[in-house]
Every structure is written in structure tokens, then in C-alpha cells.
Amino acid sequence: MRLEIDGNYGEGGGQILRSSLSLSAILQQPIRITNIRAGRKRSGLAAQHLTAVNAVAAITNAEVMGGSLGSQTLTFIPQEIRGGHYTFDVADIRPSAGSLSLVFQAIVLPLAHADAASTVTLRGGTHVPWSPNVHYLQRIFLPMAAKFGFHGSLTLNRWGWYPKGGGEAIAKIQPTSDWREVDLRSRGKLKAIHGISAVSNLPDHILNRQRNQCLKRLAQLDSPVNIDPVKGKSIGPGTLVFLKAEFENIQAGFSALGARGKRAEQVADEACQELQDFLASDAAIEPHLADQLILPMALAKGESRFTTSRITRHLTTNIWLVQQFLPVKFEVNGAEGEPGEIVKHGLRSDMGE
Secondary structure (H helix, E strand, C coil): CCEEEECCCCCCCHHHHHHHHHHHHHHCCCEEEECCCCCCCCCCCCHHHHHHHHHHHHHHCCEEECCCCCCCCEEEECCCCCCCEEEEEHHHCCCCCCEHHHHHHHHHHHHHCCCCCEEEEEEEECECCCCCCHHHHHHHHHHHHHCCCCEEEEEEEEECECCCECEEEEEEEECCCCCCCCEECCCCCEEEEEEEEEEECCCHHHHHHHHHHHHHHCCCCCCCEEEEEEECCECCCEEEEEEEEEECCCEEEEEEECCCCCCHHHHHHHHHHHHHHHHCCCCCECHHHHHHHHHHHHHCCCCEEEEECCECHHHHHHHHHHHHHCCEEEEEECCECCCEEEEEEECCCCCCC
């Protein structure tokens, strides 16, 4: 039976599409998504969204109807997931800096359910607005996903900034036979801050000013702060500050991107402020990671839980979506925009427990 999904529910963005594709593939559940990104300025499937559709279709030999740019309705009928070697390039749809990270998010958990290991070459934007950058996926998402039993890596070969894109990353994903429950209510003591100040095709003073401002803003912390200067190989210009907070039990990540007319110090200030806001709470999971953990939680047996410094619409939307697919129940303790705790009750995704 085909499952009907309203793509305009809650946050109403591309996350509903990506999560729906992932769960459809894992469960071999045919779906029909309507109102895809209906509330966005440019509604329907953009290049990175259509690349994600094509990517999940390729790894599942799926039948797809409505897979075109601008489409607001998609029917997706997957078959068995197949591991192997794949290449997906957002520019095959349309030259752009469409995020390869969003394509990665759509395929990473399905390929962990394949019967063989996979190596995936992804091309597009690596550090672009409105998506997790490759450093975040490498240093935050993957280590945290490993707590659930995931085994994989992501290697950055070439940086891709807005608007030119042209970046490349290689994902390696191993099959996961057992998804573990987690308890992430306590982050433990802050051990260190590891960060980078990065530029591509821009003067060194920008890199140094970003770094110096980070060190100035974070000088009062009791833990070590290391900010490495990085020059990224890319076809276009761009700047980034990325900060990883390493605690005893978890990692948390905070990023800011440069833009034309934006001072280097402002880039550093934005990333540092996000970090400092998180440090002012006692929660274990920062807001950007919280919604990304919902699918692994749903796939794990038993009860899992975490505390987060802010309940977001992305988080509650992903919870709603998972409950359309699986016989699990999520308990949200707290109000949107406030700190809270998420508890997952219910059965395994294979419905066998």
C-alpha cells in the first residue's frame, strides 16, 4: 500500500523529502509526496532535491513518477537496496552549488542497510547556506551516528562554495546489522574546542582575522581552544569558520560562512555565538544535530532519549514524519524554541520487536 505524505507539513522543506526517501528505501515502502516545498519562494524540487531523488532511486532500482525540476508531487516505489560504487553530481541536473551534503543525508542510512559496502562520489556544494557542511558531517554527525552502530566515513577532496559549487566528497558506508539504543542526556565535561578558519581563493588576512577573532571570543573558556588555518582547494572563493566542541560524551558543531561585504570578524562572531549559546545550556545535543538523530533513533531497538538546547520545527517535523512510517512513539518534553528532552518509545523499524 502506498503511503501518502504531505510535504508541506510542519517545517515543510526538503527535509521531509529526504527523510521520506530514506525510510521508503529502508522499509521498501512505496510513497507519494505532495506539496513538496510548497511554502518556499521557489517551490518543488530544486537541483539538490532531484539529485537526492535520483540517488535513492539508483541504489534501490526504484520506479519514480514526478522526478523533474519544480515538481511538487513525487511517487517513489523502491526495490531492494544495493551497495556498490556510485557517483552523484548535482550539476548533472543543473549547474549550481546545490548541496552534496543533502544528497548524502538521503542515502547514508539506506546504504547502511545494504547487503554490501558502498563507496559514493558526491559532487556539488560542500560549504553552502542552509545545509550542513562537509566538516559538520565528518566531525559531528558521523561520530554521533556511530553511537547508534553506524560505520562510515566522508572525505573532502575539493571544496565547493556558493555560487559556483564544484566540490567533491567521497562517502564510504558499511552495512549496519544492529542499531543500538542511546541515552544522550548528559554531555559531560567540555574537553576542548577544535576549529578551523578556512578560505579558498581569498587573501590570507581574512583567514587570520577569522582565527584571531575566534581566539579572542573564546579566550575565557577553561578548556583548550585550537583553531587551525586551512586553505581549501576550490574553483570559487569562500570562507568558513567551523567549531567543534568536544565533551566527554558527545560532540557539537557550529559554523558560519562568509559572504560578499561580510567582515571576517562577523563570520567568527556568528560561529562563536552559537557555541556560547550552547555552552550556556546544559543540554547534550545542539539544535542542528537533534533532527538528524531522529531517524537513527527510530531504527534502533528499545528506548532512546536525548536532551537538546532548543526544540526546533525541523525536529518536530522529522518526528511527525517518522511516525507516519513506523510503529514508534516519540515523546517531546518541552516547547518549540525552548530546551527539552526527546524520548523514543516503540518497536524496531523491522517491526519484529
